[in-house]
Amino acid sequence: MIRRLDETSPSDYLEIGLRSGLEIHQQLDTEKKLFCRCPVLPYRDDYDAQVLRHMRPTLSELGEYDGTALMEFKTRKNIIYQINKNTICTYEIDDTPPFELNRQALEFGLEITMLLNCKLVSEIHVQRKQYLDGSIPAGFQRTTILGVDGWIPFGDRRINIIQLGLEEDACREVSDRGHLRVYLTDRLGIPLIETVTAPEMRTPHEVAQVARILSNLARASGKVRRGIGAARQDVNVSVEGGRRVEIKGVSRIPEIPLLVHNEAFRQVSLLEIKAELGRRGIGDTDFSHKVLDQTGELAGTSYPPAASALKQGHRLRSVLLRGYSGLLSVPTQPGKTFADEISDRVRVIACLDTLPNIVHDGGGGESFSGAEWEILKRNASFRPEDALVVVWGSPEDLETAVGEIAIRAREAIDGVINETRQSLPDGTNGFERILPGPNRMYPDTDLPPIAIGNELIGRITSGLPERPWEREERYVTAGAAPESARQMSISPLRDLYDEALKVSDYSPGELMHFFLSTLSHLKKRIDVREVPGDVLLHVLSATGDSGLPLEAAAAVLRSVCIPGGINISDALKALEIPGDDEIRKMAGDLVREMDTETMGEGALARRLTGMIVEKSGFLAKGARVTEIVREFIPAGSEFAASSRNSRR
Amino acid sequence: MSSDRYKGYRGRSLDCLRKFDAGVWSDVEIRSSRGDFRGVILPRSETADDAHIVLKIHNGYNIGIDVDTVESITEFGRIEAHYKIPEKEFPFDPGKPNVKLFGTGGTIASRLDYRTGAVIPAFSPGELYGSVPELADICNLRTEKLYGVFSENMGPEQWKGTAEAIGREIENGVDGIVIGHGTDTMHHTAAILSFMVQDPPVPIVMVGSQRSSDRPSSDAALNLMNATYAAARSDIAEVMVCMFGPTSDQYGLLHRGTRVRKMHSSYRSTFRTIGDIPLAMVMKDEIRVLKDDHRKRRKDRTVTVNTAFDPRVSIVYYYPNMQPDIIDSLIDNGYRGIVIAGTGLGHVNKPLYPALKRAFDQGVHVYMTVQTLWGYVQMFVYDTGRDMMDLGVIPASNMLPEVAYMKLCWALGQTMDREEVRRIMCTPVAGEITEREPHNGYMILQGGIPEVEEFISRYNR
Numbered sequence A: 001m002i003r004r005l006d007e008t009s010p011s012d013y014l015e016i017g018l019r020s021g022l023e024i025h026q027q028l029d030t031e032k033k034l035f036c037r038c039p040v041l042p043y044r045d046d047y048d049a050q051v052l053r054h055m056r057p058t059l060s061e062l063g064e065y066d067g068t069a070l071m072e073f074k075t076r077k078n079i080i081y082q083i084n085k086n087t088i089c090t091y092e093i094d095d096t097p098p099f100e101l102n103r104q105a106l107e108f109g110l111e112i113t114m115l116l117n118c119k120l121v122s123e124i125h126v127q128r129k130q131y132l133d134g135s136i137p138a139g140f141q142r143t144t145i146l147g148v149d150g151w152i153p154f155g156d157r158r159i160n161i162i163q164l165g166l167e168e169d170a171c172r173e174v175s176d177r178g179h180l181r182v183y184l185t186d187r188l189g190i191p192l193i194e195t196v197t198a199p200e201m202r203t204p205h206e207v208a209q210v211a212r213i214l215s216n217l218a219r220a221s222g223k224v225r226r227g228i229g230a231a232r233q234d235v236n237v238s239v240e241g242g243r244r245v246e247i248k249g250v251s252r253i254p255e256i257p258l259l260v261h262n263e264a265f266r267q268v269s270l271l272e273i274k275a276e277l278g279r280r281g282i283g284d285t286d287f288s289h290k291v292l293d294q295t296g297e298l299a300g301t302s303y304p305p306a307a308s309a310l311k312q313g314h315r316l317r318s319v320l321l322r323g324y325s326g327l328l329s330v331p332t333q334p335g336k337t338f339a340d341e342i343s344d345r346v347r348v349i350a351c352l353d354t355l356p357n358i359v360h361d362g363g364g365g366e367s368f369s370g371a372e373w374e375i376l377k378r379n380a381s382f383r384p385e386d387a388l389v390v391v392w393g394s395p396e397d398l399e400t401a402v403g404e405i406a407i408r409a410r411e412a413i414d415g416v417i418n419e420t421r422q423s424l425p426d427g428t429n430g431f432e433r434i435l436p437g438p439n440r441m442y443p444d445t446d447l448p449p450i451a452i453g454n455e456l457i458g459r460i461t462s463g464l465p466e467r468p469w470e471r472e473e474r475y476v477t478a479g480a481a482p483e484s485a486r487q488m489s490i491s492p493l494r495d496l497y498d499e500a501l502k503v504s505d506y507s508p509g510e511l512m513h514f515f516l517s518t519l520s521h522l523k524k525r526i527d528v529r530e531v532p533g534d535v536l537l538h539v540l541s542a543t544g545d546s547g548l549p550l551e552a553a554a555a556v557l558r559s560v561c562i563p564g565g566i567n568i569s570d571a572l573k574a575l576e577i578p579g580d581d582e583i584r585k586m587a588g589d590l591v592r593e594m595d596t597e598t599m600g601e602g603a604l605a606r607r608l609t610g611m612i613v614e615k616s617g618f619l620a621k622g623a624r625v626t627e628i629v630r631e632f633i634p635a636g637s638e639f640a641a642s643s644r645n646s647r648r
Numbered sequence B: 001m002s003s004d005r006y007k008g009y010r011g012r013s014l015d016c017l018r019k020f021d022a023g024v025w026s027d028v029e030i031r032s033s034r035g036d037f038r039g040v041i042l043p044r045s046e047t048a049d050d051a052h053i054v055l056k057i058h059n060g061y062n063i064g065i066d067v068d069t070v071e072s073i074t075e076f077g078r079i080e081a082h083y084k085i086p087e088k089e090f091p092f093d094p095g096k097p098n099v100k101l102f103g104t105g106g107t108i109a110s111r112l113d114y115r116t117g118a119v120i121p122a123f124s125p126g127e128l129y130g131s132v133p134e135l136a137d138i139c140n141l142r143t144e145k146l147y148g149v150f151s152e153n154m155g156p157e158q159w160k161g162t163a164e165a166i167g168r169e170i171e172n173g174v175d176g177i178v179i180g181h182g183t184d185t186m187h188h189t190a191a192i193l194s195f196m197v198q199d200p201p202v203p204i205v206m207v208g209s210q211r212s213s214d215r216p217s218s219d220a221a222l223n224l225m226n227a228t229y230a231a232a233r234s235d236i237a238e239v240m241v242c243m244f245g246p247t248s249d250q251y252g253l254l255h256r257g258t259r260v261r262k263m264h265s266s267y268r269s270t271f272r273t274i275g276d277i278p279l280a281m282v283m284k285d286e287i288r289v290l291k292d293d294h295r296k297r298r299k300d301r302t303v304t305v306n307t308a309f310d311p312r313v314s315i316v317y318y319y320p321n322m323q324p325d326i327i328d329s330l331i332d333n334g335y336r337g338i339v340i341a342g343t344g345l346g347h348v349n350k351p352l353y354p355a356l357k358r359a360f361d362q363g364v365h366v367y368m369t370v371q372t373l374w375g376y377v378q379m380f381v382y383d384t385g386r387d388m389m390d391l392g393v394i395p396a397s398n399m400l401p402e403v404a405y406m407k408l409c410w411a412l413g414q415t416m417d418r419e420e421v422r423r424i425m426c427t428p429v430a431g432e433i434t435e436r437e438p439h440n441g442y443m444i445l446q447g448g449i450p451e452v453e454e455f456i457s458r459y460n461r
Helices: A010-016 A067-075 A103-115 A204-221 A253-279 A304-311 A338-349 A370-379 A395-414 A454-462 A468-477 A482-490 A494-503 A508-526 A533-545 A550-561 A568-573 A580-593 A601-615 A622-630 A637-647 B011-019 B125-131 B156-171 B186-196 B220-233 B325-332 B350-361 B383-390 B401-412 B418-426 B450-458
Strands: A019-027 A049-053 A078-083 A127-130 A140-154 A157-168 A172-177 A180-184 A191-197 A231-238 A245-250 A289-293 A315-321 A331-333 A358-360 A387-393 A419-423 A429-434 A441-443 B026-032 B035-041 B052-056 B062-066 B070-078 B098-103 B110-113 B118-121 B140-145 B176-180 B204-207 B239-244 B252-256 B260-262 B271-273 B280-283 B286-289 B313-317 B337-342 B365-370
Touching: A010 A253, A019 A204, A049 B450, A103 A140, A103 A157, A103 A191, A103 A204, A103 A454, A140 A204, A140 B035, A140 B062, A191 A204, A204 A231, A204 A253, A204 A468, A204 A482, A231 A253, A245 A253, A253 A331, A253 A338, A253 A395, A253 A419, A253 A429, A289 A395, A304 A315, A304 A387, A315 A395, A331 A338, A338 A358, A338 A387, A338 A395, A338 A429, A370 A387, A387 A395, A468 A482, A482 A494, A482 A508, A494 A508, A494 A533, A508 A550, A533 A550, A533 A568, A550 A568, A580 A601, A580 A622, A601 A622, B011 B052, B011 B070, B026 B052, B026 B062, B035 B062, B098 B156, B098 B220, B125 B140, B156 B176, B156 B186, B176 B220, B186 B204, B186 B239, B186 B260, B186 B401, B204 B220, B220 B239, B220 B252, B220 B280, B220 B286, B239 B271, B252 B271, B313 B325, B313 B401, B325 B350, B337 B401, B350 B365, B350 B383, B365 B401, B365 B418, B401 B418
Parallel strands: A078 A180, A245 A419, B098 B140, B098 B176, B176 B204, B204 B239, B313 B337, B337 B365
Antiparallel strands: A019 A191, A019 A231, A049 A078, A127 A140, A127 A441, A140 A157, A157 A191, A172 A180, A231 A245, A289 A315, A315 A387, A358 A387, A419 A429, B026 B035, B026 B070, B035 B052, B052 B062, B110 B118, B239 B252, B252 B280, B260 B271, B280 B286
């Protein structure tokens, strides 16, 4: 069963037992990388050299091979790393042992750990987390836990934080075709924090909301890097009876709800297939399949994908799945069926990545001819209750492929498999690898443990910034509107705002409006990126002391901050605040010069007010100006009529 | 209770574990002033402090807990790790060559040691087959652990023992020999084995790894495959070192045992042939010979093993302002041979002359090599060189300093006769002295230069 996001209510998710959690990765804004002294520079696609590596699985310290590791080994990939000499030294390509862990990154990470109310570890142990996909040249990521068991508030409940880790970033994938995967190394080794929440979100929208809160929290610390690729989310999803599936690499929070939704119903669909297999009496021990080479029989096929493969000397095999009739056509995601789950495995693990890479007897669309299917079925001893999958490729890849087809089909008996899946632009997801377990963790023998002493904790605690939700509550208590309070609590200007409250006489409400709205308009108007904080505070303090409106502050800032602007005291002296008589004079002059025929009453008042406020250097108070200009607009008459017209 | 229960713990952390009756592999909840932590207690590195307990938490991460914060520990059970490389019996195929792998230690096959946090050697044919099954496609493999030492701890006893073991295996009819060795002193061992084992009829290939085999990107597996392939199939019957050519996983190089040197503290492609080109490249299913002056594989089983060795030899790495007391102290301490790594063409300063003369007079054998590594000693060019030869210092041609050291130990093990030692030293045995240096024997590409940048952008090196 699949359905649309906008047709699904929170109670529907409750019914299917949706549970979702997040793993948020954010790069820390350090000058250098985590384990070497390479600078952190903007991403770039050019490179000076390439290195080739292969990955082999190794044992964990508990003596187990990790399932993901074995899967990646089956892919037999050549992995190429593109290296730019400005950002990569011999450490990142694993030709030099790590240098001491970056203390700046450690302190930044600890600060965020504390903001998340986590319990801090006393001693950090750098571990090696295996990644056999090649995304790290060493084959493992150096990672460490800074804290566990934290929480953030969420509405009237709490979302628990399982852990916060500090680790080095991995490579960016450039391409992955056949047995060749290419990576760019520009972000490799950049320190990042990984925040893992408990699977406590119950709807797709809650997941996005929590992602936003965590993102805001990290930004509030001022210690994380901004910009494209600096923050990435992995989303964990399961439904009742299903299993945890991790959707990787979600770069934008607004994409989250649809991804979570589609994954939830993919699991529901897989559970339906499981139930159907149960009804058919197919359990794990009853699973039966038969692989048959049918290259000779299909030598003359005109089905293009198979024909071109056979022309290259590739071979073709059928995999008979006993009792699976119709199941491969069951929809699992919008535009996808269970056959795509099988096709994905063949693509990723057997590296047969020219699609379509399989066809099946119930597939529809372009495929083998009816006569060819008859031959295929007859040779395979096909019965109506069976399904038949056909795959083609080089002999080595084909061997892996038929194995994977059987494995994936058999897994359907078990329902949902722990997988890492890739987020796709249309909100669906595709197989990436088997979800790794704790068996991929090794102690890093290259680095000693680092004690996190009370002195360090004390120092970081004393400089800990206010959490956004604490700040928001403070603003609301002080009388701010909830939405403004929320915006101000995560604004980069929040500290300046607090300071301005202290040094000026303006009310919290009007000052908040000034910071959230007036200031950005002003910056846009005079085309400057930043108004220096000290200038801002000085001006607000001076205009407030003089009993001037905030417009006066804006006017002064405008004269000061434009290129070649004057100094603050001159700008203050030059302020000329128009009285009512002056406003009347300006209004009278403007009305005479304007073509008022075509304008409505309200529009005219707004227009006049705007012009006068601007003419007065923004010193005339808008509300007062509007009152005065209305004296110049004849009530009723054609203005009012045209005003109605314009509103139509 | 066995000490294993507290593996690596001592002092305060040991007291803490004892107090709460918990130990290594206990599945516990620890209540502490920083919060409660659930996990399995792991052994602690013996070099780490006594203030923390190491806990593996549910997700596989290890964390340390300060014993001063611990309020209580509750044990729920025990989860012991059994670290074992899956062992499978190495298949035998009568159609494949027989290769013997000797283990001396090092990281070619290794696993983690929790107490030291270090990597310890471990290997058997079954373990090797379990982790590098490709070996069975190459040969029938038997293994024998000769020693389990890190390469810096290799010494005369191990060198002699290894040479004798090689001799025995050759007589037993093996088709090739691989020696697993730590990389730090692999070239020292390669040099002495080149002298001790002369005219072998089969390849003797030394191999190691720069990244231990407990990591996915390790060079160990490929090095082992390359070395085994070279031992089983190559036609080069010499003592060689087989290690990565480039840092990329592409091909191995076979270096002559007397011309090879470790040139980088950590790079995979650390071994380089100095003053010549490597003997061959080893690729999957192919050996591309680069030099055809090598000794060829033979069918006979004759080999000369001469394990003579006198350890009373030292290398003096000369530096400006060196004082003669350095030489004097060697003489006074009974050293019989000195290999100088001199500057340039083979020079030391004048203040050393009297000490060198004294060495000669006391029967110490002094040989000159160059610390530039590349190039020949040439003591005729400058007066200083001629003066030194007058003092009895003998130029050692283009022998590498470590190789000259090993050869002098070997020569002095055979005789103290000045002329006989000189004859042994100056007569090439295994390519340690070459008549000519090919123009491409000295090749240190300088990064940054456009043509070099072009080269490295074109090839995966």
